[in-house]
Amino acid sequence: MRDVLLTAIRGIGFGSIYAMLAVGFVVIYKSSRVISFAQPALMLAGAVLVSYLAGPIGFYGAVLVAALAIAALGLGVERATIRPMIGRPVFVIAIITLGLDIAIRVVVNAFIGSDVRNVGDPWGLSAVDVFGLPVQERYIAMVLVLVVTVGALFAFFQYSRYGLAMRAASLDQETAMVQGVSVGAMMALSWAIAGGLAAVAGAFVGAGGGIEQNTWIIALKALPAIIIGGLDSVGGAVIGGLLVGLVESFFATYQGEYLPWLGQNFSLVSPYVLLLVVLLVRPYGIFGTREVERV
Numbered sequence: 001m002r003d004v005l006l007t008a009i010r011g012i013g014f015g016s017i018y019a020m021l022a023v024g025f026v027v028i029y030k031s032s033r034v035i036s037f038a039q040p041a042l043m044l045a046g047a048v049l050v051s052y053l054a055g056p057i058g059f060y061g062a063v064l065v066a067a068l069a070i071a072a073l074g075l076g077v078e079r080a081t082i083r084p085m086i087g088r089p090v091f092v093i094a095i096i097t098l099g100l101d102i103a104i105r106v107v108v109n110a111f112i113g114s115d116v117r118n119v120g121d122p123w124g125l126s127a128v129d130v131f132g133l134p135v136q137e138r139y140i141a142m143v144l145v146l147v148v149t150v151g152a153l154f155a156f157f158q159y160s161r162y163g164l165a166m167r168a169a170s171l172d173q174e175t176a177m178v179q180g181v182s183v184g185a186m187m188a189l190s191w192a193i194a195g196g197l198a199a200v201a202g203a204f205v206g207a208g209g210g211i212e213q214n215t216w217i218i219a220l221k222a223l224p225a226i227i228i229g230g231l232d233s234v235g236g237a238v239i240g241g242l243l244v245g246l247v248e249s250f251f252a253t254y255q256g257e258y259l260p261w262l263g264q265n266f267s268l269v270s271p272y273v274l275l276l277v278v279l280l281v282r283p284y285g286i287f288g289t290r291e292v293e294r295v
Contacts, residue, residue: 026231050063066200078188124138
């Protein structure tokens with residue numbers, strides 16, 4: 001039972017990172033119906049910025065500055081490359097975000113170099129005793145940041161003027177424009193929010209182990225999370241991210257003992273197996289909105 005609990009805690013910890021990334025994907029999708037493949041690059045850029053700033057201003061200050069800086073980068077990217085493509089096919093815009101991901105990563109990789117960069121987190125691999133279990137401090141921090149971030153987002157969408165405008169634009173852009181909502185501004189704001197979330201997630205991706213040029217691959221695990229939870233559901237993105245983290249953690253711990261015939265490192269593909277199972281039962285995801293088209 002002890003090993004099971006520790007495996008679950010590790011899964012929830014990493015699942016919190018996937019959930020933050022997935023929420024960024026969903027926020028952009030709800031505003032523009034486009035899946036932004038630039039999120040991995042924004043995550044990596046945020047992590048690198050934290051690694052450079054953690055020494056001068058401390059880890060927490062570095063995360064805050066990196067979140068604001070990558071949010072500004074996301075807003076600028078939307079203004080410069082996505083805004084002119086409004087009205088074009090969604091597939092074309094998605095390909096542009098893929099190009100943005102590659103371009104940003106090329107620049108960021110120059111700052112990473114060939115070595116592993118430490119993000120300067122104050123925990124490392126140290127653990128604290130929680131009801132007799134040695135829980136790594138970084139996992140606790142990951143979960144707490146997810147709870148605070150998602151809670152703040154829900155409050156923002158529910159009570160703030162801009163949050164309500166974003167919800168209106170995501171439901172019906174034409175009706176929102178008639179009511180005086182600037183749909184373009186809401187799309188830009190969604191990219192800024194997604195960029196900030198990606199930067200925070202990047203800082204925690206590097207916690208305990210540092211970052212390197214291939215760290216961006218971790219962000220791809222958020223894709224199964226958003227599809228499992230539902231492309232248009234922020235709550236679904238959180239649940240999907242946590243499920244992906246748990247499945248990956250349990251396969252990494254027990255697959256070699258109980259399912260050795262699956263081969264080594266099956267945990268790396270286990271999120272996609274979970275995705276396939278969920279789609280067979282619920283094609284729109286657990287909390288996704290079922291779309292009905294009449295012809």
